[in-house]
C-alpha cells in the first residue's frame with residue numbers, strides 16, 4: 001500500500017453534498033463520474049495531495065443504498081494506492097483477509113479496484129486502487 005488514494009463518503013444527495021464539501025474544502029469537485037457497475041455516482045475533491053470521493057446510490061441494490069439505509073451518511077471506505085493490484089490481492093489473501101472480488105474491476109477515476117471485506121479488516125471497508133496507464137486503456 002503506497003498511500004491513501006481516497007476516502008469514500010456515502011451521501012444521499014450528491015448535488016447537495018457537492019455544495020457542502022466545496023464549502024468545507026474551499027474548492028469545487030474536480031470531476032463527477034458514474035460507475036454503473038457499482039450502482040454509484042461519484043464526485044471527487046482534492047484536499048492538498050489527498051482526495052475525497054462522494055458516492056450516491058444510482059440503484060436500490062447499490063452497496064451505497066444498503067449502507068445508507070443501515071448506517072446513514074458518513075465515511076464509507078478507505079482506498080489505498082497500490083502498484084500491482086493482483087500481487088496485493090494475493091498478499092492479502094495469504095495474510096487471511098477476505099477479498100470481495102476474485103479479480104480487479106474497473107472503478108472510477110481511471111483505476112482498477114478491488115475490495116477487502118470490512119469484517120476481516122477491523123470494521124473498515126478497504127479498497128485497493130491501481131492507476132490504469134494510458135496504453136492499458
Ligand SMILES: CC[C@H](C(=O)O)C(=O)SCCNC(=O)CCNC(=O)[C@H](O)C(C)(C)COP(=O)(O)OP(=O)(O)OC[C@H]1O[C@@H](n2cnc3c(N)ncnc32)[C@H](O)[C@@H]1OP(=O)(O)O
Pocket residue numbers: 008035038040042053055063064066067070076077079100106107108109111113115117118119123124125127
Ligand atoms: C468502484 C467505484 C468507486 C471507486 O472508488 O472506484 C467506489 O469506491 S465504489 C464503492 C461502493 N462499492 C462497494 O462498496 C463494493 C464493496 N462492498 C460490498 O461488496 C458490500 O458493501 C459489503 C460486502 C461490504 C457489505 O455488503 P452486505 O450485503 O454484506 O451488507 P451488510 O449490511 O449485510 O454488511 C455486512 C457487514 O459488513 C458491515 N459493513 C457493510 N458495509 C460496511 C462499510 N462500508 N464499512 C464497514 N462495515 C461495513 C455491516 O455493518 C455488516 O456488519 P454487521 O456487524 O453484521 O452489522
Ligand SMILES: [Co+2]
Pocket residue numbers: 006008053077079127
Ligand atoms: Co472508492
